[in-house]
Amino acid sequence: MKRIGILTCGGDCAGLNAAIRSVTQCAILKYGWEVYGIRNGTVGLLTDPPLVEKLDVNFKGFGHALLRMGGTILGSTSKGNPFSYKKEDGTMGDCSNQAIEVYHKLGLDALIAIGGDGGLKIMSQLAELGNINLVGIPKTIDNDVSHTEALGFSTAVEVATYALDGLQPTAASHDRVMVLEVMGRDAGHIALNAGLAGGADVILIPEIPFKMQHIIQKIQSVIQTGRNFALVVVAESARMAEKDPLMVRYEDGAERYGGVGDFISRQLSEAIHVETRTMVLGHIQRGGQPIAKDRIMAAAFGVKAVQLIAQEKYGRMVAWQHQEVVDIPLKDALGSYQTVDLNGSLITTARGLGISLGDE
Ligand code: F6P
Numbered sequence: 112m113k114r115i116g117i118l119t120c121g122g123d124c125a126g127l128n129a130a131i132r133s134v135t136q137c138a139i140l141k142y143g144w145e146v147y148g149i150r151n152g153t154v155g156l157l158t159d160p161p162l163v164e165k166l167d168v169n170f171k172g173f174g175h176a177l178l179r180m181g182g183t184i185l186g187s188t189s190k191g192n193p194f195s196y197k198k199e200d201g202t203m204g205d206c207s208n209q210a211i212e213v214y215h216k217l218g219l220d221a222l223i224a225i226g227g228d229g230g231l232k233i234m235s236q237l238a239e240l241g242n243i244n245l246v247g248i249p250k251t252i253d254n255d256v257s258h259t260e261a262l263g264f265s266t267a268v269e270v271a272t273y274a275l276d277g278l279q280p281t282a283a284s285h286d287r288v289m290v291l292e293v294m295g296r297d298a299g300h301i302a303l304n305a306g307l308a309g310g311a312d313v314i315l316i317p318e319i320p321f322k323m324q325h326i327i328q329k330i331q332s333v334i335q336t337g338r339n340f341a342l343v344v345v346a347e348s349a350r351m352a353e354k355d356p357l358m359v360r361y362e363d364g365a366e367r368y369g370g371v372g373d374f375i376s377r378q379l380s381e382a383i384h385v386e387t388r389t390m391v392l393g394h395i396q397r398g399g400q401p402i403a404k405d406r407i408m409a410a411a412f413g414v415k416a417v418q419l420i421a422q423e424k425y426g427r428m429v430a431w432q433h434q435e436v437v438d439i440p441l442k443d444a445l446g447s448y449q450t451v452d453l454n455g456s457l458i459t460t461a462r463g464l465g466i467s468l469g470d471e
Contacts (some may be wrong), residue, residue: 113144113220115420116163119183120152120191120230124252124263124397126405128184130225132177133413135166142421147217148184152230153191153237156210163217178406181398183225192233211241218229220244221420227251227450228263231428235441238426246416246430247441252396255298257449258439259430262412265404267294267396268304274392275309275342282340285386286332288379292372292391295346298450303457306344313467315345315375318451320352321469326375327382329467334385340451341385345372349469411436 119127131148138144149155150162167173177184190197193207214222221244224234231247236440238245249256252267271293278289289467295301299316306314312333321368326343333341347368350356359369369391376387401409408431415429415436427438451458461468 113138113142113420114147114218115144115417116147116149116214116219116249116385117166117185118149118152118155118222118224119185119187119250119455120224120226120234121187121189121251122182122397123183123187124250125181125266125399125401126262127187127225127250128177128180128182128326129401129406129409130248130250130262130413131166131183131185132173133214134223135173136168136414137414137417138420139168142417149222149442150224151186151191152188153193153210153233154188155185156194156213157191157193157206161213161217177210179400181400189229191450193237194233205252207237207240210237212241214221214241214243221246221425223248223416223420225262227253228256228445231256231441232445235426235445244420244423244425246418246425247420247429247444248412249428249444252301253298254300255296255449255464256428257444257447259428259432259444260408261431262405262408263397263401264300264400265266265408266402267301268308269402270396270399271301271305271344271392272308274343274390275305275311278390279310279340279342282342282388286339288341288376288385288387290343290345290372290376290379290387290389292345292347292389293394294392295348296368297348299346300350300451302344302346302349303451303461307457307461307464309344310342311344311466312341313343313345313469314461315349315371315469316451317346317348317350317356318453319468319470320350320354322352323375323378323382325467325469325471327379330379331383331387334383343375343379345375352470357387375438408436
């Protein structure tokens with residue numbers, strides 16, 4: 112009999128609830144364990160009293176609703192770093208001991224953290240410091256956690272592709288260039304994948320700094336072939352060669368990527384007098400219903416994470432490789448950052464199709 116905890120940390124994505132369901136269902140029905148959901152990521156461990164609730168598979172709709180539902184029923188945050196946490200009095204400080212103490216006080220045998228690169232790094236540090244038996248499940252629409260495909264990525268690509276499917280007919284009806292700005296903090300996987308699936312003429316990713324002249328030339332050559340519209344997909348973090356990426360300062364003082372889609376639209380219409388429109392896809396890429404692929408991965412990740420705990424294999428992360436679920440040391444996954452492989456087949460495919468990547 113074990114008591115395990117589960118939390119979601121960092122930005123949400125599709126498939127988190129399906130993973131929570133899978134962990135809970137496997138732990139309770141297969142092993143007879145107790146599962147405790149920690150609310151709002153690490154904030155649930157830093158709040159007094161802790162924000163913890165027992166999860167129950169018999170709760171009406173638990174399995175069926177969760178499988179299909181976007182977001183995370185446990186809540187999440189990107190502002191819950193216990194090593195630098197904003198306390199109630201407004202000051203910042205290291206509250207990691209409090210989080211560790213709560214984990215032990217709850218009598219948990221292990222903790223499953225569903226997180227991205229940043230969240231899993233923090234959880235791994237915390238686990239090492241406080242003897243927490245941690246298993247990680249990778250999630251992020253950015254797909255930048257190494258050695259795996261991450262939960263939520265496929266759904267984000269599907270949403271962005273659907274957006275291009277909607278933009279193409281309206282672009283063709285009005286002789287316009289449509290610029291679609293998609294998410295992707297420091298990695299262009301969504302832009303590249305959706306751009307290929309949605310028939311983009313130009314795909315701009317942070318891994319390949321762009322020059323406006325190449326984008327302009329590509330659009331001109333599309334027009335010269337007699338086509339009356341064009342599609343551009345740009346990752347929010349894409350940047351012009353020798354320039355910094357465009358950022359927007361938010362109310363919380365943080366800077367986030369934003370504005371590159373609009374920049375490209377304006378540059379294009381000024382340079383070659385084409386009519387352009389920009390669409391910033393934003394958080395709809397994160398919040399939607401998971402597509403089948405993410406539900407299947409969530410199911411496999413959840414079961415594998417519980418099995419790892421049953422075998423007392425900690426400090427591991429479940430991973431999706433070659434259509435199989437495997438487990439790897441968390442440290443291996445967190446040691447590097449998975450950007451688009453510039454020699455990979457998707458880049459070769461894009462170039463082979465004559466898609467401009469902004470560098471030629
Ligand atoms: O990391 C996931 C992500 O969706 C990025 O693609 C994006 O830049 C960022 O999170 C947005 O985060 P926030 O939730 O702060 O708007």
